[in-house]
Amino acid sequence: QSGELPSERWNPTQNVRTILLSVISLLNEPNTFSPANVDASVMYRKWKESKGKDREYTDIIRKQVLGTKLDAERDGVKVPTTLAEYCVKTKAPASDEGSDLFYDDYYEDDEMEEEAESCYGDEDDSGNEES
Template identity: 65%
Template sequence: MDGASTSSGALRALALELKGLQSSPVEGFTINTNDDNLFIWTVGIFGPPHTLYQGGYFKAVIRFPPNYPYSPPSVKFLTKVWHPNVYENGDLCISILHPPIDDPQSGELACERWNPTQSVRTILLSVISLLNEPNTSSPANVDASVMYRKWKEGVDDQYAQMIKKQVDESKEEAARDGIKVPETLEEYCIKTNPVVDDALDDFDDLYNYDESSEEEEIEEDDDDSGQGEN
């Protein structure tokens, strides 16, 4: 498969995902895209209620590779985020964004990493979950990880104070962007649309084809070509 066809397939996959997210929104984040470059999405992640990040508005950019969804995108926070799984430059470190190979050093299995069934939806929901429950076994920010463990153990509340400061700063950015950040569960949760999303069906069809059906089509083509020779 050449580069042009690979990029074309990625664009189709991204367009279908975007359509699905627009028709069936998920609580916890907003998405903005540039029609000129669908390989870069800007997202706004809302801190979930009843967590340290409640009321926060954290912007990030998702960059997709030309062979998406067969390779994972990258996620980089534009808003300053002090978190065990976020490097100080804003890069997010999370298992499902790692290529699907066994890495003895990290301790992650290939099954825990990226695969083509993952999507922007699953990535962002994982990020939201990670805000409340960081993975401290292999931290990207060691200082944040140590600080978080001390807070969880009730030894030091410096971690909570730092997150509160960043949440307050992010609210100012939300105001500049004209975004109303949900503070309560009622505001945060979105009622799902009971209508089946055609875009997601198309996405499944694109990557979950039946190999046996493909073989049958090939056999039929062979039969037709043989009849034509008689």
Template identity: 60%
Template sequence: MTTAASTSQHASSTMMAGTGSSSSNITAPSSSAVRALAMEYKSLQEEPVEGFRVKLINDDNLFEWEVAIFGPPDTLYQGGYFKAHMNFPHDYPYSPPTIRFLTKVWHPNVYENGDLCISILHPPVDDPQSGELPCERWNPTQNVRTILLSVISLLNEPNTFSPANVDASVMYRRWRDSQGKDNEYPNIIRKQALAANAEAKREGIVVPMTLEDYCLKPTRKPTAESALDANFYDDDFDLETEDDLPTDDDDFDEDDDEEEGEDDDSASASISKNNGNAKSKNNGLAGADDAESADDSGKGETT
């Protein structure tokens, strides 16, 4: 399969293809849309998200994806393998994509033709009649991951307030309100899940049946690029380690040294003072002796 980088180089020219006058009505995809889709596709290939897989329908067209959604374990859709097409507008991510199921899905929020009706894919307009808040609708911060995770959640928790399939919605509510006594709805879902699982086996696809397998994420070894990033931070920033950080013992040692220094200074000053006092005292005694000698001399001469 062509890489996402090379795919993005061909996407713009491919989407401009057309015949006759109809080509003038085709809006060229924006470069931001090509970049966004290339990055998302590359990310999903390197780090797959549990519950779904994606691939390009045509390696030269980033705007049409094939999606495989696995039925969540411990739900009516367990073991199911539901394929869908995802079409992106040329101004993505400012406008939402559309999703159409290729696998037959009996669901309150899926039209008969397979089109999915979910608030996250509705344009961000204020429509009081829809019962949807503007914050529940599409915004450019959404991406393929958030969309498909919302779809997986919707499978088990349909929105019956504005159904796309009224009959499926009525049947679902009847089953829900009967607390499992009316099994018409779950029987249809399980039958479709089994048929989808059989198709997966024919294609060599292993559908996760347990929660552990469903949520299992592949472990990735650190790439040379990430290793370089780590070295970059180590080389350019002198990060302190535990050995470099001062400890309480070090603080105590410093305090002790300071106190010892102060004690030494005090002792030296005291010794100097004592020496000075002793010297003064000695000088005083010497002076007294000299005076006494002088007096004795004077007395001798007088005599």
């Protein structure tokens, strides 16, 4: 048992969008009463109560952000820094691009149904307990 509430456990209905929204929500309003890092929680609460005057929390965060930017540059990853860079425009797929996918799935289902039907085609046993 992990000790997590059912609402905190991973759910297979989660997708990239819902996971990212959860991360954004955590960053906007962290749960400081159930922290993974107690020291960070204490610093965050002190920073929030001081209305930003206590600089310890922001200084550490700033150092960590700069450190990860350097790591990313070393790894050849460009970290977006503006809203325009974050919001990459994608080209909509052509209307017929995914049309074959339906038929592939459809035929695959037909094959599975045929296999299932062949399992029930046994005429040796009528189910009436007669031989």
